[in-house]
Amino acid sequence: MKKDHKSDRLNEAEVKLAIGDWLARMKFKIFDENPNRDRPKWGVFTVENVGKSRKPDLVVRGKLKAANETIKNAYIAIEIKRGYKHHDILDGFDDILDYFSDYLSGAEYYINGRYIEIAAFVFATLFSIDGYLFKEENKFSPYNIVKGPWDSYPMTFTISRLLWRQKDNIVKRYRLLCGIPKIEKKLLGNLYTWRQIPEIGVIVKELHDKKSVRLMLSKNPYHWRFLGK
Numbered sequence: 001m002k003k004d005h006k007s008d009r010l011n012e013a014e015v016k017l018a019i020g021d022w023l024a025r026m027k028f029k030i031f032d033e034n035p036n037r038d039r040p041k042w043g044v045f046t047v048e049n050v051g052k053s054r055k056p057d058l059v060v061r062g063k064l065k066a067a068n069e070t071i072k073n074a075y076i077a078i079e080i081k082r083g084y085k086h087h088d089i090l091d092g093f094d095d096i097l098d099y100f101s102d103y104l105s106g107a108e109y110y111i112n113g114r115y116i117e118i119a120a121f122v123f124a125t126l127f128s129i130d131g132y133l134f135k136e137e138n139k140f141s142p143y144n145i146v147k148g149p150w151d152s153y154p155m156t157f158t159i160s161r162l163l164w165r166q167k168d169n170i171v172k173r174y175r176l177l178c179g180i181p182k183i184e185k186k187l188l189g190n191l192y193t194w195r196q197i198p199e200i201g202v203i204v205k206e207l208h209d210k211k212s213v214r215l216m217l218s219k220n221p222y223h224w225r226f227l228g229k
Helices: 012-025 086-104 126-130 135-139 154-178
Strands: 029-032 043-048 058-066 069-081 108-111 114-116 118-125 199-205 213-217 223-227
Touching (some): 012 069, 086 118, 118 126, 126 199
Antiparallel strands (some): 043 108, 058 069, 199 213
């Protein structure tokens, strides 16, 4: 995608614009964490009821579709890293788990003052536009791609599945806490048991279809098409 020179590397703000523009071309509705003067047509989302002022980079609205299920007007929260180095991948992995945990503990998302529920928290890098997360994955030939019902690059395959496993571990601990009397008073905010637990995963271009976006999510059948208008 870019020349392999540090001077040619995009900064985090530029990567966010690249990811947002990619999804906007696919006719998704884009919402930024703050008003974006470079993209004034993007909307803005806010996060409340969370102890720390941390929130993902973008929220995107679209349609999730699998073989036997369609979820219309799904809001997907996206954490974006540059993807040039290993620590970009590790930092994004940790941030997604933090946002997911905050949501279980009561973080609330709003657009124009209207409450929305997040269907999934997903990780993206600049190279999601090419179908993978880590820049060095472009060295793999098609013969080295992890084969299956949905082909994936090796690190992208691994990171998505590690996120799914950590989600299961967090939910197990969360449900255990829900069974402890008065545990809510010991935590910052209340445990939110009344809303759907979101999924978790990564977002990349579909390898075999440049016009499609794939979400590798923790919900069966695990690989979903993400569609704009």
